[in-house]
Amino acid sequence: MTLLLSHLSRHFTDAAALDDVSLAIAPGEFLALLGSSGSGKTTLLRILAGLDYPQSGSVTRGGHDLLSMNARERKVGLVFQHYALFRHLTVTENIAFGLRVRPRHARPSRTEITDRVEKLLKRVQLEGYGGRYPAQLSGGQRQRVALARALAVEPDLLLLDEPFGALDAQVRIALRRWLRNLHEELGLTTVFVTHDQEEALELADRVAVMNRGRIEQVGSPEAIYQQPATPFVCEFIGKVNKFELQREQDRMICGALDFGADLWAKRYDRAVAYIRPEHLALATDTGWKARLRHIYLAGSVAHLELALDTSEQLIEVDVASEDLLRLGLQQGAELYVQARTATVFPLANDTGEAKSEDRRVLRPHQQPY
Amino acid sequence: MRTTAHVSRPVSWQRRALHVLLILAVVCFMSVFLLLPLAVVFVEGLRGGIAAFIDTIGQREALASMRLTLLVAAIAVPLNLIFGVAAAWAMTRFQFRGKALLGAFIDLPFSVSPVISGLLYVLLFGAQGWFGPWLEQHGVRIIFAVPSLVLVTIFITLPFVARELIPLMQAQGSEEEEAARVLGATGWQMFFRVTLPNIRWALMYGVLLCNARAMGEFGAVSVVSGHIRGLTTTMPLEIEMLYNGYNEYDHIGAFAVASLLALLALLTLAVKTLLEWRYSDQIAPHTPGGH
Ligand SMILES: Nc1ncnc2c1ncn2[C@@H]1O[C@H](COP(=O)(O)OP(=O)(O)O)[C@@H](O)[C@H]1O
Ligand SMILES: [Mg+2]
Numbered sequence: 287m288t289l290l291l292s293h294l295s296r297h298f299t300d301a302a303a304l305d306d307v308s309l310a311i312a313p314g315e316f317l318a319l320l321g322s323s324g325s326g327k328t329t330l331l332r333i334l335a336g337l338d339y340p341q342s343g344s345v346t347r348g349g350h351d352l353l354s355m356n357a358r359e360r361k362v363g364l365v366f367q368h369y370a371l372f373r374h375l376t377v378t379e380n381i382a383f384g385l386r387v388r389p390r391h392a393r394p395s396r397t398e399i400t401d402r403v404e405k406l407l408k409r410v411q412l413e414g415y416g417g418r419y420p421a422q423l424s425g426g427q428r429q430r431v432a433l434a435r436a437l438a439v440e441p442d443l444l445l446l447d448e449p450f451g452a453l454d455a456q457v458r459i460a461l462r463r464w465l466r467n468l469h470e471e472l473g474l475t476t477v478f479v480t481h482d483q484e485e486a487l488e489l490a491d492r493v494a495v496m497n498r499g500r501i502e503q504v505g506s507p508e509a510i511y512q513q514p515a516t517p518f519v520c521e522f523i524g525k526v527n528k529f530e531l532q533r534e535q536d537r538m539i540c541g542a543l544d545f546g547a548d549l550w551a552k553r554y555d556r557a558v559a560y561i562r563p564e565h566l567a568l569a570t571d572t573g574w575k576a577r578l579r580h581i582y583l584a585g586s587v588a589h590l591e592l593a594l595d596t597s598e599q600l601i602e603v604d605v606a607s608e609d610l611l612r613l614g615l616q617q618g619a620e621l622y623v624q625a626r627t628a629t630v631f632p633l634a635n636d637t638g639e640a641k642s643e644d645r646r647v648l649r650p651h652q653q654p655y
Numbered sequence: 656m657r658t659t660a661h662v663s664r665p666v667s668w669q670r671r672a673l674h675v676l677l678i679l680a681v682v683c684f685m686s687v688f689l690l691l692p693l694a695v696v697f698v699e700g701l702r703g704g705i706a707a708f709i710d711t712i713g714q715r716e717a718l719a720s721m722r723l724t725l726l727v728a729a730i731a732v733p734l735n736l737i738f739g740v741a742a743a744w745a746m747t748r749f750q751f752r753g754k755a756l757l758g759a760f761i762d763l764p765f766s767v768s769p770v771i772s773g774l775l776y777v778l779l780f781g782a783q784g785w786f787g788p789w790l791e792q793h794g795v796r797i798i799f800a801v802p803s804l805v806l807v808t809i810f811i812t813l814p815f816v817a818r819e820l821i822p823l824m825q826a827q828g829s830e831e832e833e834a835a836r837v838l839g840a841t842g843w844q845m846f847f848r849v850t851l852p853n854i855r856w857a858l859m860y861g862v863l864l865c866n867a868r869a870m871g872e873f874g875a876v877s878v879v880s881g882h883i884r885g886l887t888t889t890m891p892l893e894i895e896m897l898y899n900g901y902n903e904y905d906h907i908g909a910f911a912v913a914s915l916l917a918l919l920a921l922l923t924l925a926v927k928t929l930l931e932w933r934y935s936d937q938i939a940p941h942t943p944g945g946h
Binding site: 374 | 830831833834835836837838839840841844848849852853
């Protein structure tokens, strides 16, 4: 059953938390909502869970209106950012809660509930912890209890709000892989919220990038990374070098740097170009002249900081560490840099606004053929 | 609760003297202003011996005043429990216009003098009051009768439960309640299985304070009571009447009833202390996220 969100808007007194959000979520999909703090991710989850309502727009699941159902009827599992475990109940009682509050005719028998809780405890690797209280658990354990509690009611849709946000790095990575496996086992439609782009790209089938209450782009992690649709996505995902371009007759230039031919038939005078560090290559004779300022060695990759000769603009170039050794590069060395691909957004002449729909990929250093 | 470890370090004799002096001062102060009067109440009450004591408090008027005090508390406290929970819920779980005003109104009984509270009710329901003539026509008597005692006591003790709950419920937030909703709980299930267990100690505390005040209130009750012995005198009023001798001056009687009332207060205090001691870990405020 496809979950269809269309034109959702939610305004609080001061500003819009959601602004005309539309999204289709396929059954069994693992979708990441990625955005910085305050971009409306939690608000969106709360609307799906029935804890908040939009001022306009609709949510349907398999054609049924979800917004007209209350939270109890939706069959949605929600894991809160701070887990929201019932502090006065043990782990077992927490997990059994959703089953115990069911009306008598729908409530499993006592032994059945015990069975199911045991199974879930095993599934989240917390056997033997059933008698503890939330206060006696570590962050990662609480997180898994919250997950088991949400799964106990066998939801059709699982929502996770920054599931790894409060955990330390090691636990986070272990839990992340574990969650992905769990998703594959259960095949449950899952939406998880994160502000960590690495997490979103690694885990999700599809990523929706949110910014100030709007969805900027939805797509596979590859598409988000390789073909960012808006300047925001370019800057938010991964490292990126930014250049401000001007049109000079039929060329797009940044100072003395030539980015290639104008592709918009002179409709725009200015544009902004983004080049990822790994899309820049070092060369010995042709390209943009630059001086090596710093080398940041990070295992297999080296991040080089260079200053462009013409503009003194600092850029970052990624090269394989072994290339660094092979080239014998030193701080202060004079080099040439070649840009393989640049994502360019023209700017409207009047407002200066980026025209995302006219995005083009330029290849400044590709030989014309 | 964390206990601070005592690190032994050289302490100058001046500092030590200061410590001792301060502690002595506090103990003296407490003795003179709290313990001594309390002791006097019991000593004076028992001056005539146990038999006289029992005889005094067994008198019709004394017994009636005890019954009345318990009746008034038995009505006022449960009502204020319900009101307090409802008000705290509204204040901490809903956004609405006039919320600050509601907060201020909840505090009103604390900020106006009890005598004025009593007078307000006389103005409303008394013979010359707004609703007085209408009530009289329908044969309902409020002022100088038991209903007025209940009404002013409810008014006076209104803030206790709500004031105890509001800060706690604010600190705990509504996430657990929302979790319960998403897990399929009805409103009542959410309240009885999540909200109530989380606030029970604060609630108990508020109820005890409310009860202590309900039984001990004098000023407001005095204004509306009419002082009809055996009918509209609660224990505090009975004590005052015995002491000031409207009928006859009865020193021992006044102190006998007073010591009973003081005993009730001490009992409340004991229950509260017991609860605090027994559940100190649960009463201590939980930090959000860190529970
Ligand atoms: N209950 C609320 N009242 C007022 N403003 C809110 C409320 N909840 C969220 N907001 C605002 O809506 C915006 C989006 O919030 P949220 O959905 O929590 O963002 P995120 O989860 O992406 O950090 C923020 O600007 C926030 O201040
Ligand atoms: Mg959030």
